[in-house]
Amino acid sequence: xxxxxxxxxxxxxxxxxxxxxxxxxxxxxxxxxxxxxxxxxxxxxxxxxxxxxxxxxxxxxxxxxxxxxxxxxxxxxxxxxxxxxxxxxxxxxxxxxxxxxxxxxxxxxxxxxxxxxxxxxxxxxxxxxxxxxxxxxxxxxxxxxxxxxxxxxxxxxxxxxxxxxxxxxxxxxxxxxxxxxxxxxxxxxxxxxxxxxxxxxxxxxxxxxxxxxxxxxxxxxxxxxxxxxxxxxxxxxxxxxxxxxxxxxxxxxxxxxxxxxxxxxxxxxxxxxxxxxxxxxxxxxxxxxxxxxxxxxxxxxxxxxxxxxxxxxxx
Amino acid sequence: xxxxxxxxxxxxxxxxxxxxxxxxxxxxxxxxxxxxxxxxxxxxxxxxxxxxxxxxxxxxxxxxxxxxxxxxxxxxxxxxxxxxxxxxxxxxxxxxxxxxxxxxxxxxxxxxxxxxxxxxxxxxxxxxxxxxxxxxxxxxxxxxxxxxxxxxxxxxxxxxxxxxxxxxxxxxxxxxxxxxxxxxxxxxxxxxxxxxxxxxxxxxxxxxxxxxxxxxxxxxxxxxxxxxxxxxxxxxxxxxxxxxxxxxxxxxxxxxxxxxxxxxxxxxxxxxxxxxxxxxxxxxxxxxxxxxxxxxxxxxxxxxxxxxxxxxxxx
DNA sequence: CTTTGCAAG
DNA sequence: CTTGTAAAG
Numbered sequence: 001x002x003x004x005x006x007x008x009x010x011x012x013x014x015x016x017x018x019x020x021x022x023x024x025x026x027x028x029x030x031x032x033x034x035x036x037x038x039x040x041x042x043x044x045x046x047x048x049x050x051x052x053x054x055x056x057x058x059x060x061x062x063x064x065x066x067x068x069x070x071x072x073x074x075x076x077x078x079x080x081x082x083x084x085x086x087x088x089x090x091x092x093x094x095x096x097x098x099x100x101x102x103x104x105x106x107x108x109x110x111x112x113x114x115x116x117x118x119x120x121x122x123x124x125x126x127x128x129x130x131x132x133x134x135x136x137x138x139x140x141x142x143x144x145x146x147x148x149x150x151x152x153x154x155x156x157x158x159x160x161x162x163x164x165x166x167x168x169x170x171x172x173x174x175x176x177x178x179x180x181x182x183x184x185x186x187x188x189x190x191x192x193x194x195x196x197x198x199x200x201x202x203x204x205x206x207x208x209x210x211x212x213x214x215x216x217x218x219x220x221x222x223x224x225x226x227x228x229x230x231x232x233x234x235x236x237x238x239x240x241x242x243x244x245x246x247x248x249x250x251x252x253x254x255x256x257x258x259x260x261x262x263x264x265x266x267x268x269x270x271x272x273x274x275x276x277x278x279x280x281x282x283x284x285x286x287x288x289x290x291x292x293x294x295x296x297x298x299x300x301x302x303x304x305x306x307x308x309x310x311x312x313x314x315x
Numbered sequence: 316x317x318x319x320x321x322x323x324x325x326x327x328x329x330x331x332x333x334x335x336x337x338x339x340x341x342x343x344x345x346x347x348x349x350x351x352x353x354x355x356x357x358x359x360x361x362x363x364x365x366x367x368x369x370x371x372x373x374x375x376x377x378x379x380x381x382x383x384x385x386x387x388x389x390x391x392x393x394x395x396x397x398x399x400x401x402x403x404x405x406x407x408x409x410x411x412x413x414x415x416x417x418x419x420x421x422x423x424x425x426x427x428x429x430x431x432x433x434x435x436x437x438x439x440x441x442x443x444x445x446x447x448x449x450x451x452x453x454x455x456x457x458x459x460x461x462x463x464x465x466x467x468x469x470x471x472x473x474x475x476x477x478x479x480x481x482x483x484x485x486x487x488x489x490x491x492x493x494x495x496x497x498x499x500x501x502x503x504x505x506x507x508x509x510x511x512x513x514x515x516x517x518x519x520x521x522x523x524x525x526x527x528x529x530x531x532x533x534x535x536x537x538x539x540x541x542x543x544x545x546x547x548x549x550x551x552x553x554x555x556x557x558x559x560x561x562x563x564x565x566x567x568x569x570x571x572x573x574x575x576x577x578x579x580x581x582x583x584x585x586x587x588x589x590x591x592x593x594x595x596x597x598x599x600x601x602x603x604x605x606x607x608x609x610x611x612x613x614x615x616x617x618x619x620x621x622x623x624x625x626x627x628x629x630x
Numbered sequence: 631c632t633t634t635g636c637a638a639g
Numbered sequence: 640c641t642t643g644t645a646a647a648g
Binding site: 062122267 | 631
């Protein structure tokens with residue numbers, strides 16, 4: 001049975017739905033756990049024009065398709081998305097023939113338009129994509145700055161009423177060896193790029209932005225102050241370069257005080273114990289802030305260390 | 316039903332026993348396929364003193380134990396061997412704790428004495444072992460020539476009536492890049508080493524000697540004239556350094572005209588189609604040539620690209 | 631802990 | 640095709 005609203009414990013703790021559990025033994029600060037069963041709004045009225053966007057860091061597309069086979073296709077059918085953004089495809093420019101076949105069958109059936117980047121500097125690393133039912137007006141790859149465009153971290157597709165960016169932000173790495181690149185080069189460059197695009201039309205920036213912005217966005221804030229993705233530097237950069245520049249974190253705007261993770265490291269059996277992070281976002285231009293119907297997470301979709309996230313945008 | 320001896324086709328071709336099939340569509344030169352069900356002599360009379368030796372190129376011991384779990388232990392119990400020689404353990408000097416546990420449980424239960432070499436020049440490469448119920452008089456590692464002893468290719472155990480060598484001969488490699496090392500350095504050094512030992516007592520040289528000596532020892536002799544393990548150079552070297560120096564190929568001595576493979580490459584589904592090679596041997600000093608009861612192959616033991624081989628020695 | 635690519639067989 | 644490694648997350 002569903003717990004009542006006035007129950008002392010505000011968190012449902014149904015064993016069979018692990019995504020409903022917080023890692024903290026006791027709920028803190030009145031936070032609640034994100035539950036897609038109860039927290040997603042009812043569907044839009046028939047006839048309301050909308051577009052459904054999905055984003056997923058797949059952590060190696062070939063392994064996902066090998067492991068999961070047609071379950072990716074099932075995801076597509078169940079969710080009936082219009083556009084799917086991928087990160088960490090780990091594909092190379094030359095994909096083995098059998099993998100091409102698998103990708104076509106599992107992922108591109110019904111989606112005529114697909115646009116792929118891959119790292120040219122390091123094989124099988126990074127890589128992003130946009131797969132769409134709707135034909136974009138135009139597509140560009142990277143930031144347009146060759147220093148930052150050898151790792152296949154960005155695809156931009158222009159649609160009628162917005163730009164959509166599928167982005168994989170550089171991880172600051174073990175020992176934070178790449179933190180300074182991230183803070184002083186990548187984040188500001190991406191920020192300038194999106195602000196430039198925004199002069200033309202609204203922007204939707206999605207993907208693995210590799211930052212848990214606030215304490216609510218990570219299972220163990222105190223223990224991760226010097227972990228890549230939760231350093232003060234990255235969190236400040238995320239605020240300064242995106243949120244303070246007018247971009248709206250749609251999940252947080254819709255779900256104040258809700259703990260919704262999108263990533264659970266493989267290293268400590270994170271998914272079972274819900275030791276997660278919220279690293280994946282749909283950020284939107286202010287002008288779209290009241291035009292989205294639902295910003296959601298699909299935590300029960302497995303096959304990667306990240307779960308997919310979704311955004312339903314009213315048109 | 317068993318085929319009768321006077322049948323026109325001399326080869327049993329029972330589908331459920333693939334090791335009974337020859338790769339050649341038609342039997343050639345009157346060869347027959349090795350069949351452990353019919354070609355092993357009856358057990359020695361009760362009370363006859365004997366020792367049972369086994370040798371196995373395991374192609375990565377950790378993977379074998381992970382894959383097969385306790386079936387290795389079952390092999391030990393079923394075969395009830397006295398000494399097991401391993402090659403290509405691919406262990407490092409520092410074995411992860413969990414692997415140590417697994418090895419102890421699966422492999423060393425009941426075998427007090429075990430002696431291991433590993434490659435110090437290339438991690439997870441090569442590596443040999445002798446695991447014994449009988450305590451050896453002494454054990455030495457390598458050839459005693461530092462140039463050839465960085466790859467963990469040899470363990471020698473001295474028992475009362477013989478030396479036992481577990482050996483993994485260097486593969487000549489793709490493009491035969493290591494053929495000249497093999498022919499001009501390794502083989503002669505090993506030959507000198509065993510001849511030196513033989514001055515003290517008889518020698519049993521076993522392991523993956525990485526040479527299919529004659530056409531009968533390989534499924535496609537014509538197509539492999541320049542393949543590592545069947546070059547003229549390696550075959551001549553094998554003859555000159557070991558057979559012509561008085562060592563007896565026990566399997567061949569016992570089974571003239573019998574096709575008995577011990578290796579089937581993973582690359583072309585070799586085991587299913589019996590596209591095999593005989594690369595694993597028990598070579599013995601001439602003085603032991605009439606003292607062995609059975610030199611055999613266990614082709615139905617899986618888990619590696621090689622099968623184990625065995626030697627029952629009368630004492 | 632898992633992905634990728636790589637060397638080796 | 641499978642085993643190891645390494646770098647990366």
